[in-house]
Structures are given as C-alpha cells and as structure tokens.
Amino acid sequence: MNLRDLHKMNTYMDNTGKMPVLFLGHGSPMNAIADNEFVKGFRNLGEELERPNAILCISAHWETKGTYVTAMEHPQNYS
Numbered sequence: 001m002n003l004r005d006l007h008k009m010n011t012y013m014d015n016t017g018k019m020p021v022l023f024l025g026h027g028s029p030m031n032a033i034a035d036n037e038f039v040k041g042f043r044n045l046g047e048e049l050e051r052p053n054a055i056l057c058i059s060a061h062w063e064t065k066g067t068y069v070t071a072m073e074h075p076q077n078y079s
Contacts, residue, residue: 009073013053020049 022045031038 016050016053019052 024042027038028034
C-alpha cells in the first residue's frame with residue numbers, strides 16, 4: 001500500500017469531531033493480564049471516547065531504513 005492508497009481509504013469515512021491525542025505507554029507486561037489502575041484507565045478511555053474511524057499508531061520500536069506507512073482497511077480484532 002502506498003500513501004495514495006491510504007488517501008483513497010479515507011474518502012468513504014465520515015468526518016468525526018476532534019479526537020484527543022494520547023500517549024499510551026505499555027508499561028509492565030503484567031498489564032496484559034492484571035486488573036489494576038493502569039488497565040482500568042485504558043478501559044475507561046474505551047468507554048468514554050467516541051469511536052474513531054481510524055487510529056494512527058506510531059512506534060519507536062520498529063527499526064527500518066526510511067519511513068513507511070502501513071494500513072489495513074479491516075485490521076484484526078484481538079479482543
């Protein structure tokens with residue numbers, strides 16, 4: 001997929017209101033299985049925020065030569 005294809009994907013999406021920008025650090029791996037304040041905060045965000053049409057995720061963990069954009073029209077749901 002290239003940047004032009006990414007633009008085509010959003011032409012069918014309705015505009016939403018301004019959404020917040022969030023920094024979500026993953027913290028301890030235990031947060032994947034624990035029921036703690038950190039996890040409860042994530043759950044609350046999911047309930048309180050409007051459902052977005054798209055999510056931009058930027059990770060400093062990928063090492064590449066250059067800058068790349070990846071996108072999927074229907075990403076897998078891991079829940």
